[in-house]
Amino acid sequence: MTRTENKQVRRNELIGNQIHVETIGEGEPALLFVHGFCCDSTDWSGLVERLSDRFRCITVDLPGHGRSASTAATMAAAGAAVNEAKARSGSDKVIVIGHSLGTKVIREAHRQSPDGVVGMILVDGSLYVSDRQTMLDNANAAVSVGMEAFLRGLFARMFDADSPPAELDRLTRRALDRDLDFARALFLDSVNWDSIYARRTIEALSVPALVIQATTFDSHFRWQLLPPGETTSLIETMRSIVPDFDAVVVPNAGHFVMHDAPDVTAETIATFASRMTEKA
Structure with missing residues (x-):
């Protein structure tokens, strides 16, 4: 354990010698990122x-x-890891928060085990709109250039011309520092999962949900800043299906909105979490 500057205890765990989890702070609902x-x-x-x-x-x-071992390279295994972290928390009031692919992983985790989840926040996620075969064909074509080239291109498309080059370089180097066959x-x-479960997992949501969005994303894996007044297929689909739903668009921020606008993102999450406390 270590202590942060504000004297809070930071606890690191390795669940089953495989999944790395870190916990800091007290109070409920717990926020699982x-x-x-x-x-x-x-x-x-x-x-x-x-x-x-x-x-x-x-x-x-x-x-x-990160510091977790490589198990099965599947959405099912990723969702199971989230549920292990949720179970280890001991909390029966958890808000799951996912970024990008993590917005799908938290829905897969909820599909496997909804127990204890009182809310869900999707940070700059996406919802494919192409038919299943087109999605799979696009995915296979994208990785046919080799994973290093694919990841370099993928992360480059997450940033615009005004983004700090050092940030893109750091995140790209981190992305490449792994088992590329696993990736x-x-x-x-994940693309196959999306073709089967993307909409089903939204239809199954019975807890309040929030989308924090800054960019749009298409079936060719390209990002662009979300223009003022515009929306996304993820937002509109969730708005039409989820009974308790809200969306917040963060202007002038990129795909890593929690890096570009941390204060706005944190307070949006805090407001949602406080509302869940009041509902309990």
């Missing part, structure tokens, strides 16, 4: 710093990412 593809739990550091004085913050490294298998499995 899930990172995106070829990323890790440190993406949430700025938000944890801002929120851990009010809520218990739990971050998890998905299998094959390829997980990417393809």
Whole structure:
């Protein structure tokens, strides 16, 4: 255990010698943060710093990412890891928060085991709109250039011309510092998962949900800033299906909105979490 500057205890655990989880802060509901593809739990550091004085913050490294071991390169295994972290927390009031691929992982985790989840926050997620075969064909074509080239291109498309080059370089180097065969298998499995479960997992949601969005994303894996007044297929689909739903669009922020606008993102999460406390 270590202590942060504000004297809070930071607890690191390795669940089953495989899944790395870090917890800091007290209070409920607990906030369980899930990172995106070829990323890790440190993406949430700025938000944890801002929120851990009010809520218990739990971050998890998905299998094959960060300090977690590589298990099966599947969405099912990623969802199971989130549920292990949720169970280890001991809380029966958990808000699951996912970024990018993590928005799908938290829905897969909820599909496997909804117990204890009182809310869900999707940070700059996406919903494919193409037919299944087109999605699979696009995914296989995308990785046919090799995983290093694919990841370099993928992360480059997450940033615009005004983004700091050092940030893109850091995140790209981190993405490449892993088993690239694992990354390829997980990417393809995630696209297959999307073709089967993306809408089903939204239809199954019975807890309040929030989308925090900054960009749009298409079936060719390209991002662009969300223009003022515009929406996304994910937002509109969830708005039409989920009874208790809201969306917040963060202007002038990129795909890593929690890096670009940490104060706005943290306070949006805190407002949602406080409402869940009042509902309990």
